[in-house]
Amino acid sequence: xxxxxxxPDFMRTCRFVFILxxxxxxxxxxxxxxxxGHHFLNIGVGLLxxxxxxxxxxxxxxxxxxxxxxxxxxxxxxxxxxxxLMFLTLFSYADFPTLGGxxxxxxxxxxxxxxxxxxxxxx
Amino acid sequence: xxxxxxxxxxxxxxxxxxxxxxxxxxxxxxxxSTDHKVIGIQYGLTALxxxxxxxxxxxxxxxxxxxxxxxxxxxxxxxxxxFGDNAMGAVxxxxxxxxxxxxxxxxxxxxxxxxxxxxIVPLAFGAFGNxxxxxxxxxxxxxxxxxxxxxxxxxxxxxxxMFVSFFIPGGxxxxxxxxxxxxxxxxxxxxxxxxxxxxxxxxxxxxxxxLLGSVNFIATVIQLRAPGLTWMRLPFFxxxxxxxxxxxxxxxxxxxxxxxxxxxxxxxxxxxxxxxxLMVGGSVSMADKISGGGSPLLWQHLFWFLAHPxxxxxxxPAIGIVAExxxxxxxxxxxxxxxxxxxxxxxxxxxxxxxxxxxxxxxMGVTISTFFQTTTMLISVPSVIILTTLMISLYGGSIRFTxxxxxxxxxxxxxxxxxxxxLPLGFxxxxxxxxxxxxxxxxxxxIVAPGTIFALFAGVYYWFPxxxxxxxxxxxxxxxxxxxxxxxNAIFLPMFIQGLDGMSRRMYDGGASYASDMEAGILGLxxxxxxxxxxxxxxxxxxxxxxxxxxxxxxxxxxxxxxxESDNPWEATTLEWATPTxxxxxxxxxxxxxxxxxxxxSVPGVKKGFVAQNESAE
Amino acid sequence: MEIPYxxxxxxxxxxxxxxxxxxxxxxxxxxxxxxxxxSYILLRVGADPGMWHLxxxxxxxxxxNTGVLIFSSITILMSWANxxxxxxxxxxKFMLITLLCSVAFLVIKSIExxxxxxxxxxxxxxxxxxxxxxxxxxxxxxxIGGALxxxxxxxxxxxxWKTDPERFTNRVEVSGLFWHFVDLVWIFLFxxxxxx
Numbered sequence: 016x017x018x019x020x021x022x023p024d025f026m027r028t029c030r031f032v033f034i035l036x037x038x039x040x041x042x043x044x045x046x047x048x049x050x051x052g053h054h055f056l057n058i059g060v061g062l063l064x065x066x067x068x069x070x071x072x073x074x075x076x077x078x079x080x081x082x083x084x085x086x087x088x089x090x091x092x093x094x095x096x097x098x099x100l101m102f103l104t105l106f107s108y109a110d111f112p113t114l115g116g117x118x119x120x121x122x123x124x125x126x127x128x129x130x131x132x133x134x135x136x137x138x
Numbered sequence: 139x140x141x142x143x144x145x146x147x148x149x150x151x152x153x154x155x156x157x158x159x160x161x162x163x164x165x166x167x168x169x170x171s172t173d174h175k176v177i178g179i180q181y182g183l184t185a186l187x188x189x190x191x192x193x194x195x196x197x198x199x200x201x202x203x204x205x206x207x208x209x210x211x212x213x214x215x216x217x218x219x220x221f222g223d224n225a226m227g228a229v230x231x232x233x234x235x236x237x238x239x240x241x242x243x244x245x246x247x248x249x250x251x252x253x254x255x256x257x258i259v260p261l262a263f264g265a266f267g268n269x270x271x272x273x274x275x276x277x278x279x280x281x282x283x284x285x286x287x288x289x290x291x292x293x294x295x296x297x298x299x300m301f302v303s304f305f306i307p308g309g310x311x312x313x314x315x316x317x318x319x320x321x322x323x324x325x326x327x328x329x330x331x332x333x334x335x336x337x338x339x340x341x342x343x344x345x346x347x348x349l350l351g352s353v354n355f356i357a358t359v360i361q362l363r364a365p366g367l368t369w370m371r372l373p374f375f376x377x378x379x380x381x382x383x384x385x386x387x388x389x390x391x392x393x394x395x396x397x398x399x400x401x402x403x404x405x406x407x408x409x410x411x412x413x414x415x416l417m418v419g420g421s422v423s424m425a426d427k428i429s430g431g432g433s434p435l436l437w438q439h440l441f442w443f444l445a446h447p448x449x450x451x452x453x454x455p456a457i458g459i460v461a462e463x464x465x466x467x468x469x470x471x472x473x474x475x476x477x478x479x480x481x482x483x484x485x486x487x488x489x490x491x492x493x494x495x496x497x498x499x500x501x502m503g504v505t506i507s508t509f510f511q512t513t514t515m516l517i518s519v520p521s522v523i524i525l526t527t528l529m530i531s532l533y534g535g536s537i538r539f540t541x542x543x544x545x546x547x548x549x550x551x552x553x554x555x556x557x558x559x560x561l562p563l564g565f566x567x568x569x570x571x572x573x574x575x576x577x578x579x580x581x582x583x584x585i586v587a588p589g590t591i592f593a594l595f596a597g598v599y600y601w602f603p604x605x606x607x608x609x610x611x612x613x614x615x616x617x618x619x620x621x622x623x624x625x626x627n628a629i630f631l632p633m634f635i636q637g638l639d640g641m642s643r644r645m646y647d648g649g650a651s652y653a654s655d656m657e658a659g660i661l662g663l664x665x666x667x668x669x670x671x672x673x674x675x676x677x678x679x680x681x682x683x684x685x686x687x688x689x690x691x692x693x694x695x696x697x698x699x700x701x702x703e704s705d706n707p708w709e710a711t712t713l714e715w716a717t718p719t720x721x722x723x724x725x726x727x728x729x730x731x732x733x734x735x736x737x738x739x740s741v742p743g744v745k746k747g748f749v750a751q752n753e754s755a756e
Numbered sequence: 757m758e759i760p761y762x763x764x765x766x767x768x769x770x771x772x773x774x775x776x777x778x779x780x781x782x783x784x785x786x787x788x789x790x791x792x793x794x795s796y797i798l799l800r801v802g803a804d805p806g807m808w809h810l811x812x813x814x815x816x817x818x819x820x821n822t823g824v825l826i827f828s829s830i831t832i833l834m835s836w837a838n839x840x841x842x843x844x845x846x847x848x849k850f851m852l853i854t855l856l857c858s859v860a861f862l863v864i865k866s867i868e869x870x871x872x873x874x875x876x877x878x879x880x881x882x883x884x885x886x887x888x889x890x891x892x893x894x895x896x897x898x899x900i901g902g903a904l905x906x907x908x909x910x911x912x913x914x915x916x917w918k919t920d921p922e923r924f925t926n927r928v929e930v931s932g933l934f935w936h937f938v939d940l941v942w943i944f945l946f947x948x949x950x951x952x
Contacts, residue, residue: 022840026833033830040822040946044815047951061947068943076829076936083770085360086779093783096388096490097790103506104439104794107494108801110503278757281773349784357776360769361761391784392791399795399890408879408886410795414804431807431883436798440791724757 032075172283178269185261192252195245202237203648204675209234243312250315262455267379273714276364276730281357289350296343303336311337319411319437323403338401345394348386355383366732373712373736378458381486389447396440411437442493450489456593467543468535471737474527481520488517514564541615545596556584577637580630588626607719608699614691621684628677632670639667763923778930799883809884818950828857829939832932839925851910858903
């Protein structure tokens with residue numbers, strides 16, 4: 016956005032984006048009152064709309080849609096590490112050692128199910 | 139195009155500032171300066187002071203480990219005067235004072251914190267990065283000079299907060315440099331504001347300072363490189379700092395977030411890291427105070443997400459210094475410059491996805507621990523490439539055994555030893571045994587103490603002539619080197635043995651209460667490994683003794699060192715030697731232009747044996 | 757020697773210094789809020805059944821605040837565009853609106869906080885409120901920080917328009933980028949804390 020003559024065009028786009036953002040804010044509130052049948056689906060729809068709104072802000076207001084390669088590179092790595100932080104942490108939460116159950120060989124051993132049950136109760 | 143600038147060295151540091159545009163007051167020139175060189179030196183002196191202070195803390199601890207509950211000679215009384223009965227217990231018949239367990243915990247936590255966050259990183263990154271990077275890339279200053287000043291002063295205030303915490307009721311933080319919750323939150327709970335509060339506030343300041351610094355460094359390297367200084371012509375030091383800055387930029391914020399959350403736990407009684415049904419002293423006494431529902435592991439994840447990249451923050455700038463000094467003193471180009479650069483980048487990238495190898499003992503599932511073991515082994519590959527490259531660079535060189543080069547030559551095997559002993563810690567199976575033992579202490583100290591700190595000493599000796607126009611004394615330097623080298627190994631080598639014997643790193647009495655007692659049928663630590671505490675402690679005092687020549691040398695040489703004959707006393711090729719000595723405000727007398735690679739030593743057909751980066755082809 | 761590329765872009769990167777700086781800073785901010793969002797997910801997943809509040813906040817106030825922030829984003833863009841088209845008066849006008857919006861946002865936010873406090877709800881109440889107050893509190897600190905910079909640019913800092921208009925326009929752009937980021941964070945905070 017360095018050329019002066021394109022500024023009015025750019026602002027026209029931004030005003031349109033602004034209206035879109037307001038519309039989607041209303042939509043996201045309205046949609047949150049609808050039950051899509053499953054809790055995760057409700058969350059998914061809400062986050063999808065939020066992501067789209069964030070995309071609009073980043074792409075047009077922060078003019079990332081036509082930014083220099085350097086900034087894409089920096090943000091690309093940042094995004095990757097952010098995803099790594101979030102998912103590896105969540106993953107290691109979901110993945111904890113259990114006695115039996117997880118291991119097919121042990122599963123056949125007598126009493127393994129009982130042990131598994133106890134372990135489950137501990138958690 | 140001037141090859142090396144011909145102007146004579148100035149007589150005095152203050153002289154150089156006459157090149158500036160206007161006369162600045164004392165405060166603006168030396169205290170609230172925006173000049174990257176002054177800030178670099180401020181960082182350097184502050185960090186060296188903290189380095190000494192952190193070393194002092196560990197010497198107190200070493201005394202306690204070697205001679206449990208025996209009075210500390212000479213300074214025991216002084217410590218008692220400052221810290222009172224809670225910190226220093228009195229020996230029965232008035233024989234002096236010894237360290238109490240709580241105070242020992244404070245010393246341990248603050249030794250780690252101070253060494254990592256207040257000494258090594260500010261010295262490697264803040265001091266050398268600030269002073270050298272703009273010079274090496276041919277820039278007049280950092281991209282954001284005022285941000286740079288803010289960064290230093292935040293660091294300084296953070297350091298003061300950490301230091302002051304020793305003197306508040308309850309004393310400094312006691313939960314280790316890792317500050318694991320819930321221990322960190324529960325310690326000293328009787329005080330509304332305790333050592334941990336100070337620790338967290340200090341950390342938030344230090345992290346903010348690092349963030350400002352790293353933004354500045356990256357922007358400077360990207361934007362202010364001299365004409366012709368393409369990415370593959372950058373001195374390796376700049377590359378190392380560049381990767382380091384990215385690590386700080388992206389790894390520190392999660393710890394800042396975690397720090398804010400722990401501060402909430404500490405001050406506002408939230409339960410981010412405090413689980414439901416938390417038992418203290420065998421009872422659920424917390425129920426009325428906290429809500430529970432938090433996760434202690436969350437702290438560990440967020441902490442190690444920073445703290446693993448942090449170890450590369452400690453080592454990468456050191457490798458950068460080593461590369462500079464090594465190329466200069468072997469008088470030949472670095473072997474495999476590109477491998478070095480790509481390895482540094484690979485390390486930077488991988489270091490973000492290895493953190494949970496510090497957490498194998500937290501009850502981690504097979505899948506996720508396999509993932510982290512794999513990435514941990516992967517990251518050792520670029521590390522080995524770097525070390526190999528540097529070793530091969532020695533081959534066939536006509537080595538100048540200057541003081542900085544001696545430190546570098548010691549760095550290589552010490553870093554190798556530290557790195558290789560890390561491999562058993564990267565595997566889940568062997569880590570379960572070695573975790574939190576003295577083996578771990580020996581491993582990472584080999585990387586940081588005879589590794590990074592040696593490289594930092596090399597950097598001080600190497601760039602001192604640029605900063606002051608005088609060389610440091612070679613004789614004192616060599617005494618300093620030999621003593622440090624011997625005693626560093628005497629301290630840390632026996633710790634491997636102690637660790638393999640099973641000695642835990644957190645023993646207040648040096649392991650005496652866990653000793654084997656064959657008559658009673660108790661199988662514990664062997665008497666030999668407990669007895670090793672004594673020579674280790676003696677070696678630590680020996681190491682302290684051999685830092686005196688360095689301290690004296692550093693200050694004495696500012697006025698009395700041998701004057702350098704030219705602006706380029708080491709006959710180096712990189713741009714920092716093309717400035718007047720010491721560099722004036724704005725650094726270069728004219729914009730340098732770069733024509734060649736960073737280490738053109740022993741160029742065939744060139745009489746003086748090297749070609750500086752800014753020498754045109756002609 | 758003067759520091760180059762303060763107001764003009766460096767040819768090979770196409771960027772001026774402050775723009776590189778602000779994007780790097782925003783990258784670190786992504787990691788800061790990213791870590792807090794990760795914590796949010798973990799605390800929510802790890803909460804005992806039935807212990808996590810669903811929609812306990814005033815959605816009306818939240819929606820209005822979302823609108824206020826989005827509106828302030830467009831006004832700060834207008835103020836920058838006005839500078840680009842050499843209208844200093846336009847800049848002052850739209851920057852003032854932006855500032856008023858940030859005050860409005862903070863006022864509404866403190867009304868929300870106040871109503872919680874008056875019902876005896878504090879960060880220590882449970883992990884939902886802990887993360888709610890932490891996330892929105894940190895976000896509010898960002899709003900205050902951004903507003904202070906905007907206030908400086910609107911007030912004493914605007915003198916630079918006379919001496920170095922290009923650099924001043926860049927400063928407004930950079931401040932705007934930060935402001936949009938604050939807006940962007942709120943766009944996630946709003947559904948995550950109020951609606952889902």
